[in-house]
Amino acid sequence: MSVLKVIEVLANSDKSWEDAAKNAVAHASKSVKNIRSVYINEQSATVKDGKMDNYRVNVKITFEVN
Structure with missing residues (x-):
């Protein structure tokens, strides 16, 4: 039986939501090992001069605990 733990991470990007999610996983993987999945809980954006910026x-992020 595996034990899994879930952490919540906030991340951003000036390119896309997909890139922001990749940034979240990349940053979390620096200190968390055995990442198994990521669930996008919420998406939002800021707007500047009529464009999302x-x-x-x-x-x-779900990971296995040893």
Whole structure:
């Protein structure tokens, strides 16, 4: 039986929500090992001069605990 833990991470990108999610996983993987999945909980963006300029995600990252 595996034991899994979930952490919540906020990340952003000036390119896309997908890139923001990738940033969240990349940053979390620096200190968390055995990441198994990511769940996009929320998406939002800021707007500047009528255009979206910063994409934000709230993700839940699941990893296996040894």
